[in-house]
Amino acid sequence: xxxxxxxxxxxxxxxxxxxxxxxxxxxxxxxxxxxxxxxxxxxxxxxxxxxxxxxxxxxxxxxxxxxxxxxxxxxxxxxxxxxxxxxxxxxxxxxxxxxxxxxxxxxxxxxxxxxxxxxxxxxxxxxxxxxxxxxxxxxxxxxxxx
Numbered sequence: 001x002x003x004x005x006x007x008x009x010x011x012x013x014x015x016x017x018x019x020x021x022x023x024x025x026x027x028x029x030x031x032x033x034x035x036x037x038x039x040x041x042x043x044x045x046x047x048x049x050x051x052x053x054x055x056x057x058x059x060x061x062x063x064x065x066x067x068x069x070x071x072x073x074x075x076x077x078x079x080x081x082x083x084x085x086x087x088x089x090x091x092x093x094x095x096x097x098x099x100x101x102x103x104x105x106x107x108x109x110x111x112x113x114x115x116x117x118x119x120x121x122x123x124x125x126x127x128x129x130x131x132x133x134x135x136x137x138x139x140x141x142x143x144x145x146x
Contacts, residue, residue, distance in 0.1 A: 036076040036097035043090040043138035074109040
């Protein structure tokens with residue numbers, strides 16, 4: 001009888017996730033996006049008692065703009081992850097995939113997204129905008145290495 005090592009088990013799990021993601025037609029926000037060269041992670045911390053409102057704000061405002069970015073080819077994907085417990089540093093991480101290693105710094109990306117942002121009408125959540133709901137607490141740019 002062949003025993004499966006922990007490493008083999010983890011590898012099989014990763015292959016399953018990637019295979020599922022590649023076969024999924026649900027959304028550009030699932031799994032690793034084709035053509036992505038860089039992921040940008042933006043960490044946000046909600047003001048006390050406003051965590052759910054911050055998440056709603058991001059979905060109501062950032063998702064429509066990011067979807068337009070995907071449609072225009074300046075983003076490859078986007079999704080929002082929420083911390084499952086209490087974390088003193090952050091509550092959410094917004095992840096955006098880019099087809100260029102320059103990410104948002106790519107001049108075409110910057111120009112097109114500024115136009116998207118300008119055309120967007122902010123939707124406040126319980127009368128509050130992003131600055132009243134939370135703070136940006138970190139940003140990481142991660143290059144895909146393979």
